[in-house]
Amino acid sequence: xxxxxxxxxxxxxxxxxxxxxxxxxxxxxxxxxxxxxxxxxxxxxxxxxxxxxxxxxxxxxxxxxxxxxxxxxxxxxxxxxxxxxxxxxxxxxxxxxxxxxxxxxxxxxxxxx
Amino acid sequence: xxxxxxxxxxxxxxxxxxxxxxxxxxxxxxxxxxxxxxxxxxxxxxxxxxxxxxxxxxxxxxxxxxxxxxxxxxxxxxxxxxxxxxxxxxxxxxxxxxxxxxxxxxxxxxxxxxxxxxxxxx
Numbered sequence: 001x002x003x004x005x006x007x008x009x010x011x012x013x014x015x016x017x018x019x020x021x022x023x024x025x026x027x028x029x030x031x032x033x034x035x036x037x038x039x040x041x042x043x044x045x046x047x048x049x050x051x052x053x054x055x056x057x058x059x060x061x062x063x064x065x066x067x068x069x070x071x072x073x074x075x076x077x078x079x080x081x082x083x084x085x086x087x088x089x090x091x092x093x094x095x096x097x098x099x100x101x102x103x104x105x106x107x108x109x110x111x112x113x
Numbered sequence: 114x115x116x117x118x119x120x121x122x123x124x125x126x127x128x129x130x131x132x133x134x135x136x137x138x139x140x141x142x143x144x145x146x147x148x149x150x151x152x153x154x155x156x157x158x159x160x161x162x163x164x165x166x167x168x169x170x171x172x173x174x175x176x177x178x179x180x181x182x183x184x185x186x187x188x189x190x191x192x193x194x195x196x197x198x199x200x201x202x203x204x205x206x207x208x209x210x211x212x213x214x215x216x217x218x219x220x221x222x223x224x225x226x227x228x229x230x231x232x233x234x235x
Contacts, residue, residue, distance in 0.1 A: 048225035
């Protein structure tokens with residue numbers, strides 16, 4: 001099974017400052033169809049997870065443009081250009097190249113300083 | 114707007130079973146796969162399995178093979194997750210989530226239920 005490893009596991013950011021989360025997979029997430037099946041979710045306190053980024057770098061509907069995703073193969077990054085108070089929660093990366101099997105990273109907790 | 118409405122909280126004894134439901138409204142049930150993801154207290158997300166209701170085909174994470182059964186009733190647009198031989202470690206919030214069956218949208222879950230808390234305690 002593919003293992004997803006996120007770093008850091010927690011970070012504290014001053015509003016208006018950037019934040020970055022890394023996600024590494026134990027195998028390449030590049031599919032033979034040319035797409036890379038890496039996603040980012042945010043779980044706000046007391047809520048269900050919500051999709052932020054699909055296929056590495058595409059923002060899902062309604063996601064602010066301060067969120068961006070990048071990477072390839074096995075190394076991926078989620079960046080928030082200017083953190084806002086509403087961004088607090090736990091961020092998860094997820095892979096689905098082995099559909100129907102899904103694997104999540106351990107999660108990265110973002111808090112505001 | 115598509116919604117996944119889950120059944121209410123459950124308290125179960127060790128060794129028993131629990132069955133959680135997930136009713137879809139506002140969309141075409143047959144166009145989606147429904148996954149179940151759980152989250153133990155203070156822990157991360159763990160995918161358990163999924164079903165394609167139109168086919169009745171279910172797939173399970175190896176960890177839960179033999180202990181979880183996912184079914185669907187097309188007539189009521191409802192998916193079910195039954196977990197047996199419950200132990201205290203199964204105490205968690207159980208979420209259902211939808212993924213399209215078509216193109217690359219099949220690879221991610223875009224709509225989630227609000228979760229069902231299952232507590233296993235003697």
